[in-house]
Amino acid sequence: MPLDLDALLDAMTLPEQVSLLAGADFWHTVPIPRLAVPSVKVSDGPNGARGGIFKDGPSTACFPVGIALAATWDAALIEQTGEALGREARLKGARVLLAPTVNLHRTVYNGRNFECYSEDPWLAGEIAVAYVRGLQRTGVAATVKHFVGNESEFQRLTISSDIPERALRELYLLPFERVVREGGAWAVMTGYNRVDGSFMADHRRLVEEVLRGQWGFDGLVMTDWAAAHDTVRSVLAGCDLEMPGPARERGAKLVEAVQAGRLPASAVRACARRVLRLAERVGSFADPTLPPERADDLPEHRALIRRLGAAGCVLLKNEGGLLPLAPAPGQRVALIGRAATVPQIMGGGSANVNAHYRSAPADALREACPEVGFTHHPGADIHRLVPRQPRPMTLEIYASADFSGPMVATQTVPDSEVQWIGSRPPGIAEGTPFSCRARLEYVAESDGEHAFSLVSAGRSRLAIDGVPALDAWRDWRRGSTYFTFGCDEVVHRRRLRAGERLALQVEFSSALPDVPGQQAGVHALRVGASRLLDERDIEAAVAAARGADLAIVFAGLNAEWDNEGLDRPGITLPHRQDELIAKVAAANPRTVVVLQSGSPLLLPWVADVRAMLQAWYPGQECGHAIADVLLGAAEPGGRLPQSWPARIEDTVAHGDPAAYPGVDGHVAYTEGLLIGYRHHEARGIAPRFAFGHGLSYTRFEHSGLRCDRPTLRPGETLGVALTVRNVGPRAGSEVVQLYVHDEQSSLPRPPQELKAFAKVFLAPGESRELRLTLSMRSFAFYDDRRAAWVAEAGRFELRVGASAADIRLRVGVVLEGEWVEAVEM
Numbered sequence: 029m030p031l032d033l034d035a036l037l038d039a040m041t042l043p044e045q046v047s048l049l050a051g052a053d054f055w056h057t058v059p060i061p062r063l064a065v066p067s068v069k070v071s072d073g074p075n076g077a078r079g080g081i082f083k084d085g086p087s088t089a090c091f092p093v094g095i096a097l098a099a100t101w102d103a104a105l106i107e108q109t110g111e112a113l114g115r116e117a118r119l120k121g122a123r124v125l126l127a128p129t130v131n132l133h134r135t136v137y138n139g140r141n142f143e144c145y146s147e148d149p150w151l152a153g154e155i156a157v158a159y160v161r162g163l164q165r166t167g168v169a170a171t172v173k174h175f176v177g178n179e180s181e182f183q184r185l186t187i188s189s190d191i192p193e194r195a196l197r198e199l200y201l202l203p204f205e206r207v208v209r210e211g212g213a214w215a216v217m218t219g220y221n222r223v224d225g226s227f228m229a230d231h232r233r234l235v236e237e238v239l240r241g242q243w244g245f246d247g248l249v250m251t252d253w254a255a256a257h258d259t260v261r262s263v264l265a266g267c268d269l270e271m272p273g274p275a276r277e278r279g280a281k282l283v284e285a286v287q288a289g290r291l292p293a294s295a296v297r298a299c300a301r302r303v304l305r306l307a308e309r310v311g312s313f314a315d316p317t318l319p320p321e322r323a324d325d326l327p328e329h330r331a332l333i334r335r336l337g338a339a340g341c342v343l344l345k346n347e348g349g350l351l352p353l354a355p356a357p358g359q360r361v362a363l364i365g366r367a368a369t370v371p372q373i374m375g376g377g378s379a380n381v382n383a384h385y386r387s388a389p390a391d392a393l394r395e396a397c398p399e400v401g402f403t404h405h406p407g408a409d410i411h412r413l414v415p416r417q418p419r420p421m422t423l424e425i426y427a428s429a430d431f432s433g434p435m436v437a438t439q440t441v442p443d444s445e446v447q448w449i450g451s452r453p454p455g456i457a458e459g460t461p462f463s464c465r466a467r468l469e470y471v472a473e474s475d476g477e478h479a480f481s482l483v484s485a486g487r488s489r490l491a492i493d494g495v496p497a498l499d500a501w502r503d504w505r506r507g508s509t510y511f512t513f514g515c516d517e518v519v520h521r522r523r524l525r526a527g528e529r530l531a532l533q534v535e536f537s538s539a540l541p542d543v544p545g546q547q548a549g550v551h552a553l554r555v556g557a558s559r560l561l562d563e564r565d566i567e568a569a570v571a572a573a574r575g576a577d578l579a580i581v582f583a584g585l586n587a588e589w590d591n592e593g594l595d596r597p598g599i600t601l602p603h604r605q606d607e608l609i610a611k612v613a614a615a616n617p618r619t620v621v622v623l624q625s626g627s628p629l630l631l632p633w634v635a636d637v638r639a640m641l642q643a644w645y646p647g648q649e650c651g652h653a654i655a656d657v658l659l660g661a662a663e664p665g666g667r668l669p670q671s672w673p674a675r676i677e678d679t680v681a682h683g684d685p686a687a688y689p690g691v692d693g694h695v696a697y698t699e700g701l702l703i704g705y706r707h708h709e710a711r712g713i714a715p716r717f718a719f720g721h722g723l724s725y726t727r728f729e730h731s732g733l734r735c736d737r738p739t740l741r742p743g744e745t746l747g748v749a750l751t752v753r754n755v756g757p758r759a760g761s762e763v764v765q766l767y768v769h770d771e772q773s774s775l776p777r778p779p780q781e782l783k784a785f786a787k788v789f790l791a792p793g794e795s796r797e798l799r800l801t802l803s804m805r806s807f808a809f810y811d812d813r814r815a816a817w818v819a820e821a822g823r824f825e826l827r828v829g830a831s832a833a834d835i836r837l838r839v840g841v842v843l844e845g846e847w848v849e850a851v852e853m
C-alpha cells in the first residue's frame with residue numbers, strides 16, 4: 029500500500045518537519061523514530077560509490093570518470109554502468125548517489141571537466157539519461173548536479189555565472205532538462221555558484237519555476253555541501269534539503285522564521301514532503317536498515333569497467349597503422365612515463381574513491397606479452413603536489429589543539445596523507461579540537477634534488493632531523509586544496525645522496541585562525557617526499573627508446589590537476605613531458621603516446637609521433653583497458669566529447685578575464701552559444717582534433733542518407749536513415765553523428781549542432797541500416813524574445829559524419845510552417 033505522506037506530515041510537529049530539511053551528518057538525512065521515518069544515506073559519486081569515508085574507507089569499484097563515459101558515445105553501455113553503480117551504492121548502504129555531473133565543458137580550464145561529460149548538451153544529456161535510467165532501475169536515486177552554471181572552480185563557493193538566457197536554455201539547462209523529463213531523475217543538487225547574482229540554492233526562478241514548474245520535476249532538490257546561505261530564501265525557492273548536516277541555515281532558525289511569519293508553514297511542509305517522497309521512492313520506509321559498508325569486489329563489475337575503459341579510449345592518430353601493436357617474442361619495448369607504473373585511474377575531489385585495486389599499464393602489458401622485453405623509465409614528473417610516501421604513516425593523536433594532555437589514540441593510514449572529512453580521528457569527539465604527530469623516515473633512493481612538502485586543512489609543520497623545515501602553521505592561509513579548505517602546498521628542496529636517511533617529524537593541529545566560510549568537519553594532512561626527476565631521467569628514457577623496437581610514452585596529468593576546488597592553469601603538459609616526448613620520438617620513429625587527462629592538452633610534438641591514444645582516467649582497470657586497445661584485444665571505441673584546440677588562444681574566453689575566470693565575483697558567459705565546436709566553427713578556427721573525432725582499427729563507409737519524407741509539418745518527428753558498412757579488415761564500432769544546420773533563421777545560430785547519434789558494431793564486410801529520429805526540438809532554437817522554443821519554417825540541412833569536421837553525407841528537409849513551444853508556466 030502506498031504511504032500516506034500527507035497523514036504522516038499531519039502527524040508531525042513543525043520542528044519535526046523542519047528537522048527533515050537538513051542532513052543529520054555528512055551523509056544521512058534525519059530520521060524521526062516516533063513516526064518510523066527512516067534516515068537515508070547518500071554517497072558520492074559519479075565514478076563509484078565511495079561510502080561515508082573520504083579516504084581509505086572500505087574499498088569500492090572505481091569506474092571511468094565522466095568524460096571517459098561520454099567518450100564511449102554508447103548509451104546502452106552507460107545504462108549498464110548506471111545499474112552497476114546502483115549495486116555499488118547498495119553495497120555501501122546508500123540509496124542516493126550524488127551523480128551524474130552534467131555541467132558542460134565551457135572552457136578548457138575547469139578543474140572538474142573530467143567529471144563532466146561534454147561540451148555538447150545533447151551528448152551530455154544522452155549519456156546522463158542512460159546513466160540515470162540504469163541507476164534508478166536498482167532503486168537508487170540519481171542526484172543530477174550541479175544545477176546550473178557551475179562551469180569552473182574559480183571562486184567556486186561564490187562566483188556568479190552570468191549567462192544569457194538563450195545559452196542557458198540551449199546549452200547549460202538542456203542536460204538537466206533531458207535527465208528530468210526523459211530520465212525521470214529523483215533528485216537534483218544545486219551548485220555552489222550563483223546565477224545572475226543569486227545563489228543557486230536560493231534561485232526561485234530556476235528551481236521552482238523552471239525545474240519544477242516548466243519541466244515538471246517531482247523529486248528532491250538538495251544543496252551542494254555547505255552551499256546553503258539563507259534560511260528563508262532557499263525554502264521559498266524550493267530547495268528541500270540542506271546538506272550536509274547538522275543544519276546551519278535551518279533547524280531552529282527555520283522554526284523561528286515560520287513562527288515569526290517570515291515564511292509560510294506550507295513551504296516547509298512542501299519540502300518535507302519531498303524528503304519523505306524520496307525516502308519512499310528509494311525503499312527506505314520499506315527497509316529502513318542502514319547496513320555497514322561492504323567492500324565486495326565483483327567480477328562482473330571488473331569486466332564492465334575493463335570494457336568501458338577501452339570503449340572510451342580515443343585513437344587520436346595512427347599513421348601507417350602502427351597500432352594495434354603485435355610485438356614479436358624477443359622484441360624490446362621501452363615503456364616511458366610515470367603513468368606506466370603509477371596508474372592514473374580517476375580525478376580528484378569528491379569523485380575520488382578508494383579503488384579495490386589499480387591495474388598499471390606496464391603490468392598489464394607484461395602480463396599480455398610475457399615474451400617481450402619491456403623496460404621502464406619514468407622520464408619526467410607529472411605531479412602538481414610532491415608525491416606522497418607510499419608507506420604507512422602512524423599518527424599519535426591528542427584531544428587538544430596543542431598536544432597537551434595525554435595521547436588518546438593512534439591512527440595508521442596507508443600512505444602519508446590522512447583526511448578527516450565528515451569523520452573524526454579515533455578518540456576525538458565531534459566538535460573537540462585535536463592535534464597529532466607522526467614520524468616518517470625518508471631514504472633517498474638516488475642522488476639528486478629531493479622535495480618535501482606539506483598541505484593541510486588545519487595547521488601543520490615539519491622538521492627534518494629535528495630542524496624546522498616547513499611551516500604551514502604560523503602563516504597558514506586557506507588555498508586551493510581540500511575543496512579550498514586546505515592551504516596551498518609549501519615545499520622544501522634539498523640535494524641528497526643515494527642512501528641518505530632523514531627523520532621527518534610532522535605536527536598537525538585542527539585549530540585554525542578564524543577563517544570566514546571555513547567548513548567545519550574538513551581536516552586533512554598530506555606530506556610529500558620524493559626525488560624530483562631531472563635531466564638524467566630524460567636521458568635514460570631516451571636511451572632506452574633508442575635501443576628499443578618500439579617506445580610507448582605514458583604522459584598527461586593526474587588527479588591533482590584534474591581536480592575539484594581549483595581550475596587548471598593552462599593546457600600544457602606539466603614538467604618536462606613535452607621535451608621528453610619530443611626527444612623520445614626523435615630517438616625512435618616507432619613511438620606511441622598514451623595520454624591521460626580530463627580535458628585537452630597542447631601537443632607541440634604531434635607531427636613527430638605516429639600514434640596517439642587518449643585514455644582519460646579509465647578507473648581501476650586502467651592498465652588492462654589501455655593494454656587491450658594497444659594490443660588490439662579491444663578496439664579503441666571512443667570519440668572525443670570535446671574539441672581539442674591547436675593553441676590556447678583558440679579556446680573559448682581566452683584573454684578576456686571577464687569571460688574567464690571572472691571579475692568582481694562575476695563570470696560573464698559572453699560567448700553565448702559559441703562553446704566547443706560551435707565556437708571553432710562559427711569563428712573559422714580549425715581545432716587540432718575535432719569534436720566527435722576518433723579513429724578505428726577498421727574503416728567505415730556511410731551511404732544512402734535519406735529522410736522518411738522531404739517536408740515536415742510543425743509538431744512532427746522525422747525519421748532519418750543511412751547505411752554504414754565496415755569496409756576494413758577488423759571488427760569495430762562506428763559512431764555516426766547527425767548535425768543539424770539551419771539554412772536561414774531570424775536569430776543567429778551556430779553553424780551546426782549535434783542532434784542525434786548512434787554507435788554501431790560491425791564485423792568486417794558487415795553493413796547495417798541505422799535509423800535516427802529528430803523531433804521539433806532538434807530544429808528549434810530558444811527565442812528569448814518570445815520565451816519559447818521556435819523551429820522556423822524553411823530548409824534545414826542534415827549532416828551525417830564521423831566527427832563535426834568529417835561530414836560525409838548531407839540531405840535537406842523543409843519545415844513547412846513555424847513550430848512554437850512556449851516555456852512559461
Ligand code: BGC
Nearest residue numbers: 072073126173252253378511
Ligand atoms: C561537491 C559535490 C559532492 C559533495 C559531497 C561537494 O564538494 O561539489 O559534487 O557531491 O561535495 O561530497
